[in-house]
Structure formats: C-alpha cells, structure tokens
Amino acid sequence: MWLFLARRIAGLASVLVAMTIVLFALQQIVPADPARAMVGPNAPNSVVEAKRAAMGLEQPLPVRYWHYMVQLSQGDLGQSIYTHNPVTRDLARFTPATLELVVVALFFGILIGAAVALPQALSRWGPVLRLGLIGATSAPIFLTGLLLSLLFWYKLGWLPGGGRISPDDFAAGPTGFLLIDSILAGSPRMMLDVLAHLILPAFTLALPIAVAVGRTLASSLIEVYRQGYIRTARAKGLSERVVLTRHALKNAAGPPLSMIALQVALIFNNLLIVERLFAWPGLGLYMVQAFASADLPAILGVALVAAATYLVVAAIVDILRALFDPRLGAQ
C-alpha cells in the first residue's frame, strides 16, 4: 500500500512540475501584464516599470521559473497579484469553502445516483428512471442552477440564494469548514443555516455526478446479477436485500468508485460556474479573479490544490476498491 501511495505521489509530482512549466511558458505568449494589473489602470508607465522590476518580471523566464520552484520547495507559493496576499494565505481561506461544497455535492451525487441505480437494476422501471435523470441533467449546469435558485430562493423563499452563511449568523471559525465550525461552536442554528446554504449549490453540482455514478452502478449491478454466485445465493434462500448488500453491491462497486474519482477531477470545471452563480466564496471565485488579473501565482496555487485533491480522492477510491475486491488489493 505504501509503495502504491509513493508511486502515486511521485506521479503527481511530475504532473505538477510539468504543469508549472506549461503555465510559465504561457506567460510568454499571453499578452497580459501582471505589473499593470497590480498597480491599476491609470498609473504612469514609469510606475509599472518599477513594479515590473520589483516583481522580477524582467528576468529571463528560466530564472523566474527557478526562483518559483525554490520558493515552492519551501512551501511559498508567492504573492497574489490580485489580492496582494501570500497565495498560501488565500488558499487557506478559499479552499475550505470549496472542499466543503465538493464533499456535500459528492454525498448528494452518490446518494441520488445509488437511489436511482438500485431501482434501475432491480425493477422494470429502470430504463424510465434512467431517462428521467438524464433528462433532468441534460440542461447546462448554469441553467439547472439558475432554475433551482429562482424556484427555491427567489420564488418560494425556502432556501438561501447565495453565500455560505446568513450575515446574522456569520462567524469565521477556526477550521474554515463551517459545518465543523458550527459543531465546535455548539450552535445548531448556525449548522442549520450552513446546511441550508449548501443545499442548492451542492445539489446543482451533484446532478451530473448522480447521473454518472447511477448509470455506472446500474450497469455494473445488471452485470453482477447475471453471475452464477447470485443465482447460488438466491438458491440458498437468501432474501433479495441480503443478496444485494452482501454479494451484489460489493462486487459491483469497482466501476462506480472509479467514476467517483473521475467526477472529482471534473467537478472543478463546474465549480467555476456554480460558485459564481451562488456567490460561493471558494476556489472557483478566487480563480476567476486570478484569471482577470493574469495572477499566475494564484492560478498555480489553485491548480496545485485541485491536483492534490484529486490525488487524495483517487487514493481513497483505490483503497476502497481493494477492500471491496481483494484481488485488486493483491495486485
């Protein structure tokens, strides 16, 4: 297991290094001026030149890259051009919001996917349910999010339309994960408020996950139910519930788990839209601001967080797959 993890980390490190090289090379092509972005539009060119020199932008690209990698090895991701803060400080503030949203969205996605997949596999209504879910998610995610927001916030007023917490309950807790902070604060009111704010953005993000996981699980279950050991289990007189939970689900879990890992990689694309739509103060919002300012240190920082998140999730999925299927563990 440790060897497996070490290999994974080494593989990710090489991907990250390649990514930093590409992003640095892009700086030379993109016609943007980070020094101008930092000082603002009206400053005279002399001020911009001074800022450019102070930022080291006049040095050759390989030199700048070398300096960046030396800083990176010391845990320093540089200074954000937009917020003027150390990128590590910004990431520490924006990442918990995104991770909290992603975890809840994955929870919803898996729950809905499973709820839809099980009837699909077991009943003749499966194809109808599958069509229904695909229909619900065939709209672009911004449209789905907008419709949910208009209905449940603007029209019905049942749920908040944006942000992580109501202004009256606002509390910047020690972890930045507001659900955990609400528990630490012993405040059920805050927890319910945070959950209410999570529902719409998490549900919007969860729908594509639910479709992907649901379809994969359903196909996998159908395949498993054709196997001889299921017939044997039924012939032994086991109830359908026991057949499902003890035999079918364990053997069908591999493909949906792989799909979940893939969805985590893809979810960052949708985050840019969903965080904007629901005023969610996470990495998507930070990334949009960073792009507008040609803020390479911030962009690289977010890319590193996204890659690290994917590594962790992929490793967890691999461990779970090995637990469900001992043959994979042996490999």
Added chain:
Amino acid sequence: MSVRQLLAAMVILATALCAPASAETVLRVAYSDDVATFDPDDAIILFGLDVSRVLYEGLVQYKPGTTEIVGWLAQSWSISPDGRTYRFTLRDGVTFHDGRKMTSADVLAYFRRRKSPSLPLSYFLDGVKEMSAPDPRTFVITLTAPQPAFLDRLASPWAPKVIGPGALVDHEGGDLGVGWLNEHADGTGPFKLVEMVRGQRYVLVRNPDYWGAQPYFDKIEILIVPSINQQMLMLERGELDIVEHGYPFDQLGKLPPGLKVDAHDALGLEMAYFNRTKALRDPAVRKAVITAINPAGWLTDVFGPFATPARSLYPKVMINGLEPVTYPTDFAAARRTIAEAGPVTIEIGYADQEGPVQQRIAEFMVSLLKQIGVTATVRTIPLVEEFSLVNNLARAPDIFIAQNYPDAVHPATQTGVFFETGAALNFFGYSNPKVDALSAEAGQITSIPERDKDYLAISDILFADGAFIPLADIKDVIVYRTGLVDLNTRPALPWAVDYGTIRRE
C-alpha cells in the same frame, strides 16, 4: 416523525433562518469582485472607493454633487502667489481609529510614505519638492513648479488619505505596512473596518469618536456577489439595500416596486481608440468609419436616457457648456470612400470590464459599418491585455472601445492619462508633439476658461486625426431601495454613495 414531517420541519426552520434581516441600522451592499486592497496608496481600485473614503480621509474632497473642492481633514488652505506652496490648516479634534489624536506630524509621516517610489500611487505627488509640519495643525507642501491640477489630485478618489501611525509604525513590517493595510485600516473616517473576509464580506462599524457628524447606520456590510443578476434579485427581495454598479441599463426603465434610481453625471467617458497602422491608416477611411459609428445611431438603444452624446474628449463634468461633437453624417460619401478604398475589414475590440454594454456598442457598430461596406468583427479585450495592445499594433484591433476614468476632475488628468505621448491609457501609442506642447502649456494655466481653450484644441486635434473618438458621457447609475436618502454621490467618485451621510427616511 415521518420523513415527510421531518422534511417539512427542516424547510420551515430554514425559511425562518434565511429570512432577510430587518436590523434598521445595517446597510447591505454588494460588490461583484473582491477589493484588491484598502491601502489608499497601493492600487487604483473602483469597487471599494465607497468604503475607502469612510475609512480614510484626505486633506480636501469634492463637495457632493459638484466638482467644487472643499476641505476635509484640512479646515482651510492657502496657495502662495507663485503657486508652489500649499499651506493646509488641519482640523482640530481628529482621532485615528486606534484612538490616537491626529497631528500634522502624522500627516507628514503619511505623505512621506505615499511619496515612496515603491508604492504605485506615489505618482500623485510627482513634483513635490518638500513637505513640512511647522506646527501641530499646519502641514505645508512645496512643489518644484506650479501645478494648477495639484489640488484636484488631492481631491481625487485615489488621492493621498491619511493613515495613522498605528499602521505605519506598529505594523510597518519592513514593507511600509502594505501587508497589514491590505486587509486592515487605521484612518480617521466615520467607520472602522472590523472584518474583511475575502470572497464573503467586509464589515464596517460606526466610529463613535468621529470628528464630524455621526453616520446614521451602525454597520455597513459589503457582500461579495459576483453575479449582477443575483444582486438584482437580492435587492428586490430586500437582502441588499443598494446596487452601486452594473445594473443593466435596459432594466432601469422597469424596476420592480420599492426600488429607485440615482443617475448622476460622472467622469466616465465612452471613447473609441483608433489603431491607425492597419485598415484605418487612410484618413479618408477613418472619416468614413467615424461617419458610421456616430453614437446617434446606437446611444439610446444601449443606454436609454442614461447617456448623452459626448461634447469633447473631456467628460462634460470636466469641461461643460459645449455642444455635442459634430460627426460627419454623409453616409453616401462614406460608402463611396469605402468602395474606392477596396474591401475594408476591421476588428473592434471592447473592454471586458463593462462587458455586456461594450459588446452591445460594438455590435451596433458592426451593423452600422456594414451599411457603408465595411466588414467588422468583434472581440473582447481583457483588462490585463489592454495595456499590451501598444506592444503589437499589427495584432491589435483596429478600434478599441472602452469607458475609462481619469484620476480627477482637472482636464490635465484626462490628457495625462489618455492623450499624451506614452500615456498609460494611450492604447495605440498615438504621439503628436503639438498635443504634448498644448498639454504642457494648458497644465500651467490657472484661468479655467483659458485653460479649457487649450484642452478643447487638443480634443479637436485628436478627433480630426481620427485617433481618439469621443462617443458618450455615461451617467453613474445606482439602484437602491426606496426610503434611503442623502446618498450624496459625487461626479468624480465612481460607483459610490456616501456611507457617512446616507440614512433611512
């Protein structure tokens, strides 16, 4: 309890929790983006000027609704006959947010920081020879040469605003306090910054020790809401009190009940910048193109009643009392010119800061240009790319349209930022020694009518050269909930109400 009952209970609870707050003395406003910094010396910001001016105060300011300069931290001032020495008498009884009493020594220490070359906005004090604090209530600035625009620079939204010694000494941190001031404040204004959570909200509370009239609101909450549609809906539901910028012009005529519009003249001038190195190299073609893009053909469609045809290359609040610019109107002649010039294809770039509005203008221009036989395409130019256009004119668009703001109300700030050789927003590198000479001359004239004559001559030259095309004076539009009064907007202060005076009826 059944699942259905549980869900119903949760919905009721959530509804109760999410009901709009009704606290009478909290004002809620939204920004589309985070503020880069509240340090008044470290960057030009647009979102955040409203907050900045109630945290920090300068020596002078523009009076609400006008371009008249009045005292702020300076109770009065005098200018020496040679125009080089400004002597400010400071207001008594001013304290910083940390409770320290303000003296002229604090003002001097702050201005020395502002003049530090490592700070981007140090250029506001270019030409300052020396500064002194001869007594606790007097602060003196001596210039190397007269600068009739100097007082305007001190009244600008980005002017020097006094930071307290609590920040400059206690939090100096080897970087002039820039790191600390990025998200903290220690000024003299009517509000204190008590919380700044990027991406979420900033909170200001009333400063009980403020030297002037106490503000009506106890607390100002700035929420970061990136989507303007979301802001509009929040305003309608009462979750916000004001949308200070970005409310779509085409929605202003059909506002939901309970909302009002404040539309006031501002410094934002819509201009077209011509890249004269490609398809628009020929003056006759430029003239034909100017004929087609005449704002009369699109102004009302884009802005409704919230814009007027430009009167010069200077906003009308800068130089008033003029007739709108006269555009050539002979479409037949324009068509003939294009036919003779052969196929003319141009690219129109528009600034992405005001994306939807600029895009609409560009698209109107495309259809109008088609009428004279010019084929035009459109693309957006990100803010950070605008300043690199001059480095590669061959790849730059032929026309760039944008709404930009000068530093202050004095025309020298418009000329110095846009029109002079090498100016920051001279996007296509236009250079004309006559313009530079006129600008230098006008910059020394104190008589306003005489000075404006020179600036209008510059405007005429630039228009005749087909380099800068004045399009429209755009009003600053603020939408707010009925019942709010005393917004006290200022033409020179973009996207901002005065939190120090605004109140509920």
